[in-house]
Structure formats: structure tokens, C-alpha cells
Amino acid sequence: MTAELVRGQNHPLTQTRLEIRVSAGKPVVAGATLGDEQGRVPGAEWVVHPGSPILPGLEVSKQAAADHRLAVDLGVLPESVHRVSVLLALPVSVGGPVRFGALAAPFVAVTGLDGSEVASYTITGLDAESAVVALELYRRQDAWKVRAIGQGYAGGLAALLTDQGLGEAAQQLAHAINDAVTQGLARAVATPPPRPSGETRVRTASPGAGATSAQAGAQNGPGTAAAPSGTPDAAPSTGSPSPVDPVTAPAGAQAAPAGAQPALGGGRAPSSGGPINYTHPGRQTATPPAPPPPTAPPPGPGQPAQPVAGDATGWSMEERLYNQVWGMFEDLARTAAAYRSAVDFADSRMEQELDKVLSDPRSRIGGAGDAAREAARARHARLVDQARQVLDRDLAQLRAEADVVEPALPPAYARWDNPVWHAYRAPTEIPMALRLGDLHLPERADLRIPMLLRLPLERGLWIDSGRSSSGTASFTDSGQLRRLALDAAVAHAARLLAAYPAGEFTVHIIDAAGSGAGPLAPLVAAGVLAGPPAVGLTGVSGVLAQLTQRVDLVQMAIRNGATDALPAGLDTAQQLLIVNDFPGAFDDRAVTQLRYLADEGPAVGVHLMLVADREDAAAYGPLLDPLWRSMLRLTPVPDDHLADPWVGHAWTYEPPLVPPGSQVLHHVLNQVAAARGPWNP
CATH class of the missing domain: 3.40.50 (Rossmann fold)
Structure with a gap:
């Protein structure tokens, strides 16, 4: 049973490897601080945040996003760490929300690696605050517990970090975190499309437990898919996809009445012991976190980031590649949705303008009507051309990423023509997923995303x-x-x-x-x-x-x-x-x-x-x-x-x-x- 916590309530933790899932509805920054027995944070090096996303036993997302999954391994934290405080903050951005009171109440859940919820907490009562300590994991007599905190700070990250014990370093660290988000030093937010040319894609982890559409686990909230912005002719936004496991199967339903719905992704569960283990996905041993994912050199001015295989979050390279493939599917879905939305808007606007011309008797005399029709068609062509440019840019970036990721895939994820099969030997562990084929959209048929199905x-x-x-x-x-x-x-x-x-x-x-x-x-x-x-x-x-x-x-x-x-x-x-x-x-x-x-x-x-x-x-x-x-x-x-x-x-x-x-x-x-x-x- 999941413990639904209220402010101040605690709950024991029976597992050391956990995920903390955050759903805020709008992009927020997620981080954590490591505290001593008194709960004080000795220095900035004890804070994990988008600019420094990995510490022993902790990994957070590198960007602001509506949904986060923080990886925690309490068993490898230093002995001097007695408290892990999970922080949420609103990014400093023009036009973005400046207080949590303007958003839906953030939801935080502590889950096992199989996706099963251990405890959850909805942070209510926030108003002018722009930063909040959501919850804390704390050590008590060699056992770990989770406590719902919900302490907000109207002074933002700086005030929160000061209260955590960082003193004068708090202001400087708060600036560094905001810079990491806003200047693209970490992965930048890509919601809603279209994205600036120097911006990389949102990369989120895979959905949680459950393997059928009726059992889908925690999923990212809906974003938006917009037409090209920056012009008075920009189209209104349309809903973008909730993330789907590729790619475990991108379709939650089938167009043809014959056929079942493809499965959504499932979480992983450690072995439960005994002679038979049917937990999902059947891993027999727990493995320590893999080395930090590789990073590409920073792009030049106006240039997109260089893609790197395995740069998503995860405990192992296999999991990082799985999450990266899943994110590529989501990005392709979003950018295609944005393009189609922009074209639909352009078509609708041209039809309205032409109808207006035809309904005005004055436009039927002389050349005024012809000029109005030509102007409507020109605006339509300009809107479609702008949308196509954004689409081509995003597709080119995805194509470059696919070219890097495909050769790096392990056998279970690889095509049959991948050289990795020539060195195949029977594995000692069940992989997370299996490739069942490829998926593509008509906007670019040569850009194929692996369709991965969770195992078992x-x-x-x-x-x-x-x-x-x-x-x-x-x-x-x-x-x-x-x-x-x-x-x-x-x-x-x-x-x-x-x-x-x-x-x-x-x-x-x-x-x-x-x-x-x-x-x-x-x-x-x-x-x-x-x-x-x-x-x-x-x-x-x-x-x-x-x-x-x-x-x-x-x-x-x-x-x-x-x-x-x-x-x-x-x-x-x-x-x-x-x-x-x-x-x-x-x-x-x-x-x-x-x-x-x-x-x-x-x-x-x-x-x-x-x-x-x-x-x-x-x-x-x-x-x-x-x-x-x-x-x-x-x-x-x-x-x-x-x-x-x-x-x-x-x-x-x-x-x-x-x-x-x-x-x-x-x-x-x-x-x-x-x-x-x-x-x-």
C-alpha cells in the first residue's frame, strides 16, 4: 500500500535504491541537498542540481521540466550524510510562473525501481513561494525514513539554500543553478516546440511500472506543441503527447479495429527470492550506478548541441540508452505535432481570409479582391515555410542523434545488421527491453526510432x-x-x-x-x-x-x-x-x-x-x-x-x-x- 503523506508525516523505507518522481504541471528545477546529523549542508559540493547533476548515490535531471525522476541509492551515500532534502524551484525565465501559488499543487512520489509507490505527497498551501523543500529522506538509528516537508520560500533558491546552512555561498550557488538552466549549460527545456536552434531536447526517464495501456505507470504531464513563434502569425498551441514507452509501443490504441493496443513501458523489479521469480523485468542482481554519462563539447554560438549516445538519466548505460531512445520517440512526436498544428492553423486562417474576401461585395469590383487573395496565400505560404524550417531543423538534430545512438545499442536493442551481433554471447542478465522493429512518420521516413518492448x-x-x-x-x-x-x-x-x-x-x-x-x-x-x-x-x-x-x-x-x-x-x-x-x-x-x-x-x-x-x-x-x-x-x-x-x-x-x-x-x-x-x- 502507498502511504499518502501529509505535511510533517513520515514513513519507513525498506529499500535503499529508490526513485523520486516529481510532477508539477509546469517546468520546475529539481535538486537535492545532503545534510549532516543536524541537517546542515556543509558546502556547495553537497548540493546536486542541474549544473552538477551527479553525486554518489544521487542523480537529478539536467534541465527544468514538468516531470522529474531523481535516482537515489541510500546505500552508497557517505556515512556523514544523514539527510537528503529534495528541492523544487521555479526557473528564472521571462514569462514563466514566478510563484507556486499560480501552479497546480506539485506531486512527489517515492517509488521502488519496479515503479511501485512507497509514499507520495501533494504539496498544498503554497502561494508566493518560488522554491520549496518537498520532502526529506533521513537516517534514524541505521534505518531510513521519508518525511513530507512542504516548506516554501518566497525568497527563492537563495533563501532556501541559506536556510539549509550554506550562508554566503547560497546566493552564488542559486545564481549558478539558474545559469545552468537558462544558459543551456545543462540540457534545456524543449517544451513547447519549436525550440531555439541552440537548444537541446527534454530528456525524461521512461514511464513507471505497468506493461499494458491499462497498467501504465507515472507518465509525464502533457506539454504543448506550438506553431513557429516570434511572429504575429504564430499559430495557437495544441496538446502534445504524453510520453509513451517507445517505443515500447507508441500507440495506446490501434487505428484498425483488428488488433490490440501496444503495451506501455514497465518498471524493473529486483529479484524476490525463491526458486521462481516472475517480477518485472526479472533482473537477478542489483548493479551499482554506472559511471556518469558522456558529455559532448559545448556547441558553438547558434549551433545545436552535439548528440552523445547514453546521455539520458539512468543507473546503467543500458538504461540510459533505453531512456534516450524513448526520448527520441517523444521528440519526434512533439515536433511532428507542432508542424501539423502550424500547417492546420495556416490552412484555417487562409480559408477564413478567403471567405471574408468573398463575402464582401466591394472586393468583387476591380483588383482589390485579387490582391486580398494573393496576400492571404502569401501569408499561408510564409507560415507553412516557417513551420517547415523548424521541422527540418529538429528532424536534422534527431537524425544526427539517431546516427550516434544506433551503433551504440546493445544486442537486445540493435537491428540485425548491427555489428554487435557478430560478437554475441549468451547474456548473464535479462535486458530491460527488446527491439520489436522500427517506427517512423511520413515527415521523414528515413528517421526510424527503435520500438522497444519491456521484458518480460x-x-x-x-x-x-x-x-x-x-x-x-x-x-x-x-x-x-x-x-x-x-x-x-x-x-x-x-x-x-x-x-x-x-x-x-x-x-x-x-x-x-x-x-x-x-x-x-x-x-x-x-x-x-x-x-x-x-x-x-x-x-x-x-x-x-x-x-x-x-x-x-x-x-x-x-x-x-x-x-x-x-x-x-x-x-x-x-x-x-x-x-x-x-x-x-x-x-x-x-x-x-x-x-x-x-x-x-x-x-x-x-x-x-x-x-x-x-x-x-x-x-x-x-x-x-x-x-x-x-x-x-x-x-x-x-x-x-x-x-x-x-x-x-x-x-x-x-x-x-x-x-x-x-x-x-x-x-x-x-x-x-x-x-x-x-x-x-
Whole structure:
């Protein structure tokens, strides 16, 4: 249960690695001070802030933002530190809010690394204050607690830091913090677009716990996406997207009625002990924070910042790259939304001006009407050109960042043509996420953002072998499309096998009609399956019965706290069932079992991947609709079926197929097989 604190209330902390999430609705500066036993801060070097964002055990954001995630590791703080005070301040900027009383009450939550809230506090009662001590983490008899503070300062950061014990250094440090935010010495705020040319993008951490759209965790509040500013013709702003896990899946809903909503990102949980661990995402060991992220040299006057791979926040390079990819997706969504909003405004304004000209009888005589129409069209062209210039600038910066980030990605995030796969060896830890393909928008089709799905899977995957209204329209051979769908399924399965440590992921295949022998050959030949593909009614019922029984046994064991009583021969690894040409050879009992696995399996480590055309299931009527809706629909060819409900984008999805003629898939599967030992079908 989450403790909802009021001012002055405290709550014990049972974890040492925490995140502190801040949501303020408008950009604020976040920082923290380290205090001694009396709560005094000895010097400026004991303050972590945008200009100096990392101290042992603490990391804060480098920019002002509406939402923050502060990383805290109490276990590595110096022994002399007895108090960590979390600070919020309004940035000194022209036109920005100057007091917290003008904003919605800031919300602060202390969470575990799995995203679960430990304590939360809504800071109410603020008025003229422009800086506030939100809460403090304090040590009491070798145990840590959190206390809600909510102490505001009308004198701003300087007054707050003075009260913390910095004395004369407080004013100087407050100026340094404001300079770090306003002069771009740290990452600058990019909300709302368009951004000045020397400004870099907002980079926020990934969403918190939850892996389905119904379970989405803490997310950034909405920003704005505006048309080009600085001119009297600027367009009104429009809502920009709430952050979506790429990119775990950018779409919270699908444009096509057939298909499920892509999953939102999930948090990570440490191992809970015992012989079976189904916490998300299944990391077995806690790792210390990685070295500080690399930084690029400061840009020249009027030049954009040089992109650097791994410059987002996070405890490890893997997490930083994940957050950076996620931020790239958000930036592309925002800048495209701003451009489309500006063009829509320009179109609407021109229509209004032309209607006004036509409605005035005086404009129909002489050349006045023609001149007014030409002026309206010229204003329209100027607005569109301004919007396009801003879009091109932002897209060029994103393109440069993508060129830097893509080669630095680890295997789980990398394309199949990335050289990192040639040095692949079975990992010892489960990665945070897995690449399921790429996403792009029509504004620049060559700018592709990796689509990353958090691990372990918390919903099934449906590889659609049917036709759609866009990507598959050019295919006249349904057999070719089915072959491509099964090729995509094999590629996804190989990635999943490669992402898990040896023996921690098991794949079963149902190929009832035996039609998938060719595409499935790489998995069979490498010996990475639990057994040969099941064929016929007998094979289908046998595999479904085995997995259904496993789900039942593990559910009962977890429910009764008796995981050590599971049968000795039970495979406790994560399980994936690939079903080719569903629902062929599936009777009513088999369909019921499959729906049961789809609903109950993910929670206990059993996952589905269906290769199917929904039209083939028409005979079942609405019986299978809940099954389709519960799964993430992917296509074997580029298709724009992923809809973004926050800004209305239709994202084009491209599957991660192996390049023609490449042997990388065979190399990876052979490495997986060698790591897990001989296959005993």
C-alpha cells in the first residue's frame, strides 16, 4: 500500500535504491541537498542540481521540466550524510510562473525501481513561494525514513539554500543553478516546440511500472506543441503527447479495429527470492550506478548541441540508452505535432481570409479582391515555410542523434545488421527491453526510432498474416504474406532466446498443418526448441495441456507461498508458445485453453505468439475478439496501423527482419544452443 503523506508525516523505507518522481504541471528545477546529523549542508559540493547533476548515490535531471525522476541509492551515500532534502524551484525565465501559488499543487512520489509507490505527497498551501523543500529522506538509528516537508520560500533558491546552512555561498550557488538552466549549460527545456536552434531536447526517464495501456505507470504531464513563434502569425498551441514507452509501443490504441493496443513501458523489479521469480523485468542482481554519462563539447554560438549516445538519466548505460531512445520517440512526436498544428492553423486562417474576401461585395469590383487573395496565400505560404524550417531543423538534430545512438545499442536493442551481433554471447542478465522493429512518420521516413518492448513480456504478440489497408495492399499472393509473417515470428523468437540467459527461456511451436517447416527450420536445426513442432490435433492438445498445467501449478504455488513445492521436473524458465496458422486444427477445447493461456499465462511466465489472419477466425464469431484485443499486433511488412492517441499520429511500423543472405540469425541461434547445452527432444 502507498502511504499518502501529509505535511510533517513520515514513513519507513525498506529499500535503499529508490526513485523520486516529481510532477508539477509546469517546468520546475529539481535538486537535492545532503545534510549532516543536524541537517546542515556543509558546502556547495553537497548540493546536486542541474549544473552538477551527479553525486554518489544521487542523480537529478539536467534541465527544468514538468516531470522529474531523481535516482537515489541510500546505500552508497557517505556515512556523514544523514539527510537528503529534495528541492523544487521555479526557473528564472521571462514569462514563466514566478510563484507556486499560480501552479497546480506539485506531486512527489517515492517509488521502488519496479515503479511501485512507497509514499507520495501533494504539496498544498503554497502561494508566493518560488522554491520549496518537498520532502526529506533521513537516517534514524541505521534505518531510513521519508518525511513530507512542504516548506516554501518566497525568497527563492537563495533563501532556501541559506536556510539549509550554506550562508554566503547560497546566493552564488542559486545564481549558478539558474545559469545552468537558462544558459543551456545543462540540457534545456524543449517544451513547447519549436525550440531555439541552440537548444537541446527534454530528456525524461521512461514511464513507471505497468506493461499494458491499462497498467501504465507515472507518465509525464502533457506539454504543448506550438506553431513557429516570434511572429504575429504564430499559430495557437495544441496538446502534445504524453510520453509513451517507445517505443515500447507508441500507440495506446490501434487505428484498425483488428488488433490490440501496444503495451506501455514497465518498471524493473529486483529479484524476490525463491526458486521462481516472475517480477518485472526479472533482473537477478542489483548493479551499482554506472559511471556518469558522456558529455559532448559545448556547441558553438547558434549551433545545436552535439548528440552523445547514453546521455539520458539512468543507473546503467543500458538504461540510459533505453531512456534516450524513448526520448527520441517523444521528440519526434512533439515536433511532428507542432508542424501539423502550424500547417492546420495556416490552412484555417487562409480559408477564413478567403471567405471574408468573398463575402464582401466591394472586393468583387476591380483588383482589390485579387490582391486580398494573393496576400492571404502569401501569408499561408510564409507560415507553412516557417513551420517547415523548424521541422527540418529538429528532424536534422534527431537524425544526427539517431546516427550516434544506433551503433551504440546493445544486442537486445540493435537491428540485425548491427555489428554487435557478430560478437554475441549468451547474456548473464535479462535486458530491460527488446527491439520489436522500427517506427517512423511520413515527415521523414528515413528517421526510424527503435520500438522497444519491456521484458518480460506482459502480453502476447500477434503477427498478422492477413491483408491491411496500407502496408500489405501490394501483396497479391497470400501464401507469400503468410511466409513473411512466419519469418517475422522466427526473428522475434530468436531475439527473445538471445535476450535471456542460458536455460531461462523455452520455446514451443504448434504447426498443426505442418505448413511452416521451411521458415521454422532455423529454430529446429539449431536445437533451441523444447521439442519438435507439434502437428495435428494430438500435437496441439498435448502442448496446450502441458502449458495449461504449468500455469495452474505455478499459480497455486505462488498463491499459497509454496514455490519450493513445485514438481522437480517443472521447467521454471519463461515459456513462449508460437502458434502457426491459428485457428487451423483448433477445436473449441483448444481455443478455450489458448484464451486461458493468453489471460493467465503472462503473470506466471507463459507467453503467446500467434501467426494468424483474423479473417480466418471469422467462423468463430466474436468468441476470439477478446484474444485479439489482448495481444500486440505486429505486421510482417511496413504498415501504419499503430495510432498515437495523444497527438493523433499514425506511426508506420517496420518489422526487424534479417537482411537477405545474412547468417546472423544462424550465428545467434548457434550461440544460444551452445550456451544451453545439447537438445534432447
